[in-house]
Amino acid sequence: MVLRIGNASGFYGDRFDAVREMLTGGGPEGAIDVLTGDYLAELTMLILGRDQLKDPASGYAKTFLRQMEEGLGLAHDRGIRIVTNAGGLNPAGLAEALRVLAAKLGLPTRVAHVEGDRLPAVGGALAANAYLGGAGIAACLAAGADVVVTGRVTDAALVTGPAQWHFGWGPEEYDRLAGAVVAGHVLECGTQATGGNYAFFREHDPALFRRPGFPLAELHEDGSAVITKHPGTGGLVDVGTVTAQLLYETAGARYPGPDVTARLDSVRLTQEGPDRVRIDGVRGEAPPPTLKVGLSRLGGFRNEVVFVLTGLDIEEKAALVRGQVEDALAGSRPREVRWELVRTDRSDADTEETASALLRLVVRDPAPEAVGRALTGAAIELALASYPGFHVTAPPGKGAPYGVFESAYVPAADVPHAAVLADGTRVPVPVPRRTREPAPVPEPALPEPLPPGPTRRVPLGRIVGARSGDKGGDANVGVWVRTEEEWRWLAHALTVERVRELLPETADLDVTRHVLPRLRALNFTFAGILGEGVASQARFDPQAKALGEWLRSRATDIPEGLL
Numbered sequence: 001m002v003l004r005i006g007n008a009s010g011f012y013g014d015r016f017d018a019v020r021e022m023l024t025g026g027g028p029e030g031a032i033d034v035l036t037g038d039y040l041a042e043l044t045m046l047i048l049g050r051d052q053l054k055d056p057a058s059g060y061a062k063t064f065l066r067q068m069e070e071g072l073g074l075a076h077d078r079g080i081r082i083v084t085n086a087g088g089l090n091p092a093g094l095a096e097a098l099r100v101l102a103a104k105l106g107l108p109t110r111v112a113h114v115e116g117d118r119l120p121a122v123g124g125a126l127a128a129n130a131y132l133g134g135a136g137i138a139a140c141l142a143a144g145a146d147v148v149v150t151g152r153v154t155d156a157a158l159v160t161g162p163a164q165w166h167f168g169w170g171p172e173e174y175d176r177l178a179g180a181v182v183a184g185h186v187l188e189c190g191t192q193a194t195g196g197n198y199a200f201f202r203e204h205d206p207a208l209f210r211r212p213g214f215p216l217a218e219l220h221e222d223g224s225a226v227i228t229k230h231p232g233t234g235g236l237v238d239v240g241t242v243t244a245q246l247l248y249e250t251a252g253a254r255y256p257g258p259d260v261t262a263r264l265d266s267v268r269l270t271q272e273g274p275d276r277v278r279i280d281g282v283r284g285e286a287p288p289p290t291l292k293v294g295l296s297r298l299g300g301f302r303n304e305v306v307f308v309l310t311g312l313d314i315e316e317k318a319a320l321v322r323g324q325v326e327d328a329l330a331g332s333r334p335r336e337v338r339w340e341l342v343r344t345d346r347s348d349a350d351t352e353e354t355a356s357a358l359l360r361l362v363v364r365d366p367a368p369e370a371v372g373r374a375l376t377g378a379a380i381e382l383a384l385a386s387y388p389g390f391h392v393t394a395p396p397g398k399g400a401p402y403g404v405f406e407s408a409y410v411p412a413a414d415v416p417h418a419a420v421l422a423d424g425t426r427v428p429v430p431v432p433r434r435t436r437e438p439a440p441v442p443e444p445a446l447p448e449p450l451p452p453g454p455t456r457r458v459p460l461g462r463i464v465g466a467r468s469g470d471k472g473g474d475a476n477v478g479v480w481v482r483t484e485e486e487w488r489w490l491a492h493a494l495t496v497e498r499v500r501e502l503l504p505e506t507a508d509l510d511v512t513r514h515v516l517p518r519l520r521a522l523n524f525t526f527a528g529i530l531g532e533g534v535a536s537q538a539r540f541d542p543q544a545k546a547l548g549e550w551l552r553s554r555a556t557d558i559p560e561g562l563l
Contacts, residue, residue, distance in 0.1 A: 004031070007022070022216070033079075034080065064084060075147075132258055138165040155184065186217070194214065198244060301372075303396050303397065329374060509528060
């Protein structure tokens with residue numbers, strides 16, 4: 001009794017034809033039972049909020065509706081259910097649009113939706129949305145829905161909901177639910193589980209990664225799963241690709257959610273065959289009594305200009321133009337002014353571009369006028385009066401609003417979670433009867449260290465993989481190795497202090513290390529490194545996507561026996 005769930009989207013803007021690929025792939029024996037689509041992220045909620053300010057009937061992912069012009073018929077012909085969070089801020093609106101589309105296509109598609117996540121916005125927020133679990137999805141499917149549209153649910157709920165419906169799990173079957181959460185977390189970012197953004201891509205045929213296929217999970221009644229993909233699609237599914245995605249945007253051993261708290265320190269991964277990784281051994285605990293709420297609001301206005309510095313005297317040129325701009329802004333200085341000199345230049349370069357460095361100026365202020373004309377004038381009026389070779393990559397514009405994402409928590413009982421069935425019937429979703437505050441797990445015993453021996457100074461990434469990402473203003477970097485000998489070295493060598501040395505940008509931050517021996521992994525969280533979050537663009541890499549690759553590039557002393 002296997003439930004096959006495929007995912008066709010990891011974000012709003014993912015590959016459009018993935019829906020067709022997942023609905024038609026696999027052949028008669030490997031067809032999926034449920035297709036999911038994850039369209040929401042912190043930045044997406046802000047984008048949808050701004051859309052809805054202009055048009056109250058919008059607020060959902062329009063891409064999904066266009067994909068369903070073909071997808072509804074393909075799913076109907078193959079008996080595949082569809083579950084998606086593309087409803088965003090307006091799941092009822094998307095559900096109605098799908099009913100209209102189905103009628104136009106002559107399909108008897110039953111569309112249900114889940115609501116209750118939208119909470120009253122306070123404090124200037126554009127939107128406040130609680131992260132719901134999968135029980136509402138399960139109720140819709142149990143009532144016969146062919147398509148279930150949600151707003152802000154946890155990414156893993158797109159899998160836990162169908163699993164609860166299919167297997168009839170009760171709300172306190174924690175180990176089974178935790179297994180589905182882990183499988184859902186692996187699927188949620190699409191091709192990141194099948195070789196996309198994979199640290200060790202160079203060790204395989206490059207052709208594999210040109211167009212990775214999307215992942216699917218074969219879920220079993222006991223909560224175990226096999227991660228795989230449709231035959232003939234690109235990419236790779238191995239223990240490394242699954243480990244990378246498990247570490248993405250997580251932290252410690254306890255991974256709390258509205259359905260269950262999954263114990264990531266219990267996860268066991270086994271290569272079962274080509275492109276098949278088994279996940280089992282997952283343990284679960286009662287969920288916390290509160291739900292996370294994402295608050296999206298406008299943070300102010302920002303503008304930027306990038307000065308190009310070419311050839312000789314780069315530092316002196318940067319100092320000159322910086323002083324000139326600072327003087328010009330003195331009368332109306334924005335609240336925040338950030339300069340960053342990026343030394344992309346090379347000496348004696350054979351092209352002008354490779355002889356040039358970039359000096360980036362970013363300004364922010366609550367008032368649009370402070371970042372608009374003031375900056376434009378300060379920068380452009382220097383065109384004939386500054387350093388030799390003065391030019392910019394593009395003239396600064398009028399400035400644009402930026403968003404801020406914040407997290408809060410509310411009692412689960414205060415959130416009106418409900419399944420709205422295809423006939424309009426509302427089914428309230430009960431809150432968990434048992435809850436548990438997720439306390440930190442004591443650090444597990446470390447393996448026996450390697451005996452002393454000769455070392456070689458090489459990039460950490462010679463043997464260490466990494467995957468990094470954002471959570472509000474924080475970021476995480478998960479690192480892992482593939483052999484027990486490498487783990488004996490990594491667990492002792494990569495301390496918080498050593499990470500701060502390798503990543504000087506984190507020297508003054510609150511850095512936490514989490515140890516996950518079964519995955520041969522360490523997960524580091526960096527509090528506040530992203531300022532007010534991705535939408536505020538406070539950092540060169542605002543989502544910390546490459547923070548792990550920076551860490552892998554840093555040189556360190558590694559035992560020669562591991563190289």
